Amino acid sequence: MLKKSLLAMVSFILIITVLAACGDENEKKSSTDSGNGKDTVELSLWLTPQWKGVLDGSEEGADYDSFFKHAAERFSEEYDEYDVKINVEVIAGDQRDEMLNVNLNGGTPPDMFFESVFAMGDYAHRGALVPLNDIVDDEAKSDIAENYWETVTFGDDVYFYPFSHMPGTMVYNADMFKAAGLESYIGSEDSIKTWSLEEYEEILQGLKENTPSDQYSNAFPMGLYALNNQADTWNLAYLRMFGNEFFGEDGSLVVDDENGAKALAWLKKIYDDGLTNPGAESVSSNDVNAMFQNQQLGISFTNSVLYNNLQADMENGNVAEFDARLANIPSESGDPLSFTYVTGTAVFDTGDETRIKVSKDFVKFFSTDPELVKSSKNGVPVRTTVADQYKDENPLFAAYDENAQYMFSFTGNVPGYSELRQVLYPELQALYIGDKTPEEAIAAYQEKGNEVIEKSKADSVIYNQ
Amino acid sequence: MKKNHHALKRNLTGYLFITPQLFFFCLFLVYPIFEGIRLSLYKINYQGMSFIGFDNYIALFNDPVFIKSTVNTIIFVIVIVALTVVFSLFVASAIFDKNARYVSFIRGSYYIPVMVSMVVMSMIWSFLLNPANGLIPFVARELEFPVVNFLGDKNLVLPVVIFVTFATNVGQAIILYIAAMIGVPKELFEAAEIDGANRRQVIFKILIPSVKPITLYIVIINIIAVLKIFVVIQLLTGGGPNNASTTLMYFLYNNAFKYNQLGIASAVGVIMFTIALLLSIPQLRSMFKK
Numbered sequence: 001m002l003k004k005s006l007l008a009m010v011s012f013i014l015i016i017t018v019l020a021a022c023g024d025e026n027e028k029k030s031s032t033d034s035g036n037g038k039d040t041v042e043l044s045l046w047l048t049p050q051w052k053g054v055l056d057g058s059e060e061g062a063d064y065d066s067f068f069k070h071a072a073e074r075f076s077e078e079y080d081e082y083d084v085k086i087n088v089e090v091i092a093g094d095q096r097d098e099m100l101n102v103n104l105n106g107g108t109p110p111d112m113f114f115e116s117v118f119a120m121g122d123y124a125h126r127g128a129l130v131p132l133n134d135i136v137d138d139e140a141k142s143d144i145a146e147n148y149w150e151t152v153t154f155g156d157d158v159y160f161y162p163f164s165h166m167p168g169t170m171v172y173n174a175d176m177f178k179a180a181g182l183e184s185y186i187g188s189e190d191s192i193k194t195w196s197l198e199e200y201e202e203i204l205q206g207l208k209e210n211t212p213s214d215q216y217s218n219a220f221p222m223g224l225y226a227l228n229n230q231a232d233t234w235n236l237a238y239l240r241m242f243g244n245e246f247f248g249e250d251g252s253l254v255v256d257d258e259n260g261a262k263a264l265a266w267l268k269k270i271y272d273d274g275l276t277n278p279g280a281e282s283v284s285s286n287d288v289n290a291m292f293q294n295q296q297l298g299i300s301f302t303n304s305v306l307y308n309n310l311q312a313d314m315e316n317g318n319v320a321e322f323d324a325r326l327a328n329i330p331s332e333s334g335d336p337l338s339f340t341y342v343t344g345t346a347v348f349d350t351g352d353e354t355r356i357k358v359s360k361d362f363v364k365f366f367s368t369d370p371e372l373v374k375s376s377k378n379g380v381p382v383r384t385t386v387a388d389q390y391k392d393e394n395p396l397f398a399a400y401d402e403n404a405q406y407m408f409s410f411t412g413n414v415p416g417y418s419e420l421r422q423v424l425y426p427e428l429q430a431l432y433i434g435d436k437t438p439e440e441a442i443a444a445y446q447e448k449g450n451e452v453i454e455k456s457k458a459d460s461v462i463y464n465q
Numbered sequence: 466m467k468k469n470h471h472a473l474k475r476n477l478t479g480y481l482f483i484t485p486q487l488f489f490f491c492l493f494l495v496y497p498i499f500e501g502i503r504l505s506l507y508k509i510n511y512q513g514m515s516f517i518g519f520d521n522y523i524a525l526f527n528d529p530v531f532i533k534s535t536v537n538t539i540i541f542v543i544v545i546v547a548l549t550v551v552f553s554l555f556v557a558s559a560i561f562d563k564n565a566r567y568v569s570f571i572r573g574s575y576y577i578p579v580m581v582s583m584v585v586m587s588m589i590w591s592f593l594l595n596p597a598n599g600l601i602p603f604v605a606r607e608l609e610f611p612v613v614n615f616l617g618d619k620n621l622v623l624p625v626v627i628f629v630t631f632a633t634n635v636g637q638a639i640i641l642y643i644a645a646m647i648g649v650p651k652e653l654f655e656a657a658e659i660d661g662a663n664r665r666q667v668i669f670k671i672l673i674p675s676v677k678p679i680t681l682y683i684v685i686i687n688i689i690a691v692l693k694i695f696v697v698i699q700l701l702t703g704g705g706p707n708n709a710s711t712t713l714m715y716f717l718y719n720n721a722f723k724y725n726q727l728g729i730a731s732a733v734g735v736i737m738f739t740i741a742l743l744l745s746i747p748q749l750r751s752m753f754k755k
């Protein structure tokens with residue numbers, strides 16, 4: 001009996017050991033022979049939802065991964081060193097950091113990530129990305145303007161291959177404006193309307209008082225949200241409304257001054273006056289975006305990709321049609337507040353030379369191929385050649401270009417930006433529920449934010465090279 | 466000596482049978498506990514880790530959000546566990562001796578929410594309570610009632626989370642109590658009836674003392690479950706407003722996966738483990754006394 005049990009036990013342990021050893025073996029090997037003499041390399045590419053379709057959202061079966069699946073297919077056909085299989089996975093924007101942290105700590109990061117650079121800069125600071133200097137050639141340097149290269153350069157190295165950019169603006173429901181008798185404030189379809197702050201307040205007041213409730217039930221003048229860090233760049237822009245500089249020369253926050261407090265007081269005032277949706281402290285940007293699509297908001301936030309998606313959804317009949325137009329975020333000085341998200345691809349340091357090399361080759365392939373880069377017109381192309389090509393088709397490109405002079409860098413390229421984002425929304429919540437005065441909230445944000453920046457500077461591989 | 470040897474031989478077979486389970490228990494439960502304790506003493510980033518002693522714990526006790534999460538978690542544990550025990554005792558003692566079909570119907574109605582995923586429940590509540598486009602605030606506005614933001618008012622958010630969690634979990638306790646009460650010997654009730662005891666006396670003097678072991682079990686599993694309360698917070702309130710509804714588990718999650726502070730997160734895990742252990746010891750002891 002004992003003998004039998006012992007035997008069973010030993011065999012069991014043996015099986016476990018063998019299985020574990022097999023697992024290990026598979027893990028270590030990055031490429032396997034596929035039979036035609038070429039080794040097979042399997043790569044993963046993650047992205048957050050950007051545009052649908054390969055070139056256009058109107059294609060049949062267009063989805064967020066269409067472009068990369070198409071690019072991967074072409075790359076596999078044309079690449080001669082390896083047989084390449086690329087798995088494309090779409091990750092929700094608010095899940096990005098969780099997914100990446102879990103996978104980085106588990107030693108299984110994706111090979112590539114296509115995303116707005118601002119959200120990924122921290123990974124460069126943490127040493128999780130490989131520099132891409134070797135795949136950037138002179139042709140790319142001359143076709144893509146210098147300011148985009150600055151956005152993707154950390155220290156001395158390029159960490160993201162820029163593809164397109166998405167300027168952030170406001171979007172308004174021109175039909176609702178008309179219904180509320182605000183025709184005079186409506187700009188043309190191809191322009192980005194700039195209002196002064198007084199005009200903006202008049203619009204909000206006009207929408208509140210005169211929007212016919214039989215036509216627009218449960219509607220509010222402006223979308224306001226502070227549930228989490230999603231789309232917080234607009235909240236950051238509001239903080240600059242009264243001329244605040246935000247970042248000092250040493251890269252620390254200098255938001256706690258008269259202008260910063262004034263901006264928060266303004267937000268609190270429009271919220272208390274019922275000029276925004278109620279419950280901003282527990283409403284997310286997703287809720288606000290959905291409410292705008294349902295015509296429950298007069299003015300909301302958008303960027304070029306979100307705006308294109310909205311237009312495409314209206315054409316497909318997914319969203320009831322209405323006249324949505326763009327406007328700038330107003331400021332006290334009268335100059336609009338303007339920012340853009342540069343999107344591009346980063347390559348993660350997986351420790352496997354072959355996979356890193358093939359990943360880089362793939363990034364270079366779809367970021368330079370004359371046909372594939374045309375898809376960047378779904379945002380605003382970073383390449384001058386592509387922008388010129390689509391200038392007539394999309395007249396807004398010129399309007400976005402005009403805005404470039406008012407552009408501010410909302411990340412200040414500081415380390416720890418992801419964690420910095422986590423300290424703003426609790427303060428906004430405290431402001432909206434009346435827990436803190438504008439002065440207290442802005443002071444607390446600056447104090448906590450600077451702690452984060454200091455701590456992250458100490459850990460940054462770029463600061464401590 | 467020979468007897469001992471024989472006993473050992475007999476027991477050894479038993480131990481061998483539980484070895485595989487023990488192996489996985491050690492690998493997936495015991496090892497992570499010790500690894501968690503070890504990590505809580507380190508500062509960890511992507512490039513490596515350095516030993517910093519108790520700095521993570523010191524940082525935690527100086528962090529007002531951590532204190533707030535601890536207080537909230539304790540409030541949740543006390544209120545939800547008390548509510549669950551009292552309410553399920555009330556329901557079970559009211560119906561346990563009724564018609565079997567009726568008992569099944571009540572049992573089923575309370576158990577349905579337990580079967581529905583907490584994620585789904587949270588999303589439905591979020592749809593109902595969302596202040597901007599939720600159903601309840603919408604109806605309230607249409608009827609011109611004063612509108613309250615249940616998720617954005619720091620005095621209301623805890624009761625809302627408590628209610629949602631309680632409503633979802635109470636079915637389990639009711640099922641256990643009914644089963645236990647049906648198992649109480651009929652002779653006791655008959656004797657009580659002959660002695661002229663009323664319903665209230667039967668419940669308090671016979672029924673509740675008879676199901677004491679079940680009460681202890683329900684209290685322990687609920688304490689442990691509520692200590693780990695997370696999904697409702699993540700999906701309904703995001704810890705807000707201004708951290709008013711944050712809990713230890715949510716705080717741990719944020720540190721581990723959003724801020725990438727693995728050392729701090731491990732320290733929170735160790736503290737939660739200690740709290741759960743301390744809360745369970747007296748109950749386990751009284752349970753094993755018999």
